[in-house]
Amino acid sequence: MKTLTIWDYAFVISMAIVWFILLYHIFLTFFGYRYFLKSQKVSTDSDELPYYPKVTVLVPAHNEERVIGNTVDAIMRSIYPKDKLEVIVINDSSTDRTGEVLKEKAKRYPNLKILEIKPPLGAKGKANALNQGLKLASGEFIVVYDADNTPERRAIINLVRYIINDPNLGAVVGKFRTRNRDRGILTRFINIETLSFQWLVQASRNYLWGLATIPGTNFIIRRELLEKIGGWEINSLTEDTELTIRIYQSGYRILWIPHAVTWEQEPEKLGIWFKQRTRWARGNLAVIFTYLKKFFSLRDKKIMFDILYFAYIYLLAFSGIVVSDVIFVLGLLGIVRLNIGGPLILIWFLAYALYITETYISLSFERGEGSLENLLLICLMYFTYCQLWLIVVIRAIYFSIREKITGKTLRWYKTERSVS
Secondary structure, eight states: OOOOOHHHHHHHHHHHHHHHHHHHHHHHHHHHHHHHHHHHTOOOOOOOOSOOOOEEEEEEESSOTTTHHHHHHHHHTSSSOGGGEEEEEEEESOOSSHHHHHHHHHHHOTTEEEEEEOTTTSSSOHHHHHHHHHHHOOOSEEEEOOTTOEEOTTHHHHHHHHHTTOTTEEEEEEEEEETTGGGOHHHHHHHHHHHHHIIIIIHHHHHHHSOOOOOSSSEEEEHHHHHHTTSOOTTOSSHHHHHHHHHHHTTOEEEEEEEEEEEEOOOOSHHHHHHHHHHHHHHHHHHHHHHHTTGGGOSSTHHHHHHHHHHIIIIIIHHHHHHHHHHHHHHHTTSOOOOOOSOHHHHHHHHHHHHHHHHHHHHTTSTTOOOHHHHHHHHHHTTTHHHHHHHHHHHHHHHHHHHHHHOOOOOOOOOOOOOO
């Protein structure tokens, strides 16, 4: 019998870590499908509500001249009583033509308000801009859209429909789609990633435990609750994830629904994507470490599973994938030979097949997305797009450590837009 080496043990542990998350995602896929069937039975085509509360839509905008006009037009086309809909665009220290575009839109829409904030009050990121807009808001409920979003006409009314029918709901999150999906292979990958995440993770967790994560856009929240918990955390790089936990800590739930849809613009260049995802990863890592310290004092015990899930993804799963990739490459180069017995190639191939299966099934819940083209793209994603995530996490860890050592906070990065 051959003696097992450190490489053998490393391979077994890494594959166990990867297989655990794959099997967990298959488990989630099944309940995502259950949620899909449940959602198909719900009719949201009616424009009748028991009552129409005053709603304020907040749109933070920093140098958004390319997209802000379409966003305002889309919101104004919403099927919701105009006398009950207040729209506030926060022009956050823009240096381009964002202000001029908004002034032209204000001439056309009486219920559009423009809040101009300049340094030192402005230019501090999305969370700060939203907090400034909240001070001006008069609505009972707050809806948030990013500056690149074009919500469908029933998006707002469907968000309202759910939240007014359940006093235990602190927020309701809608679905987001990729508007520029066909611009290139990167946006096609992002389209697959975002849709599968929403149906695989958001829908299943909602079905099982009443859990959902606020994605930062296309959601409604009770203004009273938002003020009670202190608004958005301006020092967080992922203010949406941090806000999610505080809502659950306040005793409320969050619901994800597929009936309120917005279309958003995704990065078309890899450099922009790297900067965006690095910021997200840094923010999520900060949230993980912050709340792991408070793990047993969390009020809503269900949210502990969410924190553990993200910790597993960013720490254990990341480590397992890196180790398995390194062993795979070293094996191809003939530097490492595994002595462990068994069909190792088959184990790896089954893991790959499992990834393809769960991603394609969850993607297929969306009409028109279960195509052969998308199936082939998923097969390619594992070796390309998914591996880029490892670089993102490494970058996030590097910048976080560098910030701790130097004491210099890196500036907040706003995703650059392409022509709308």
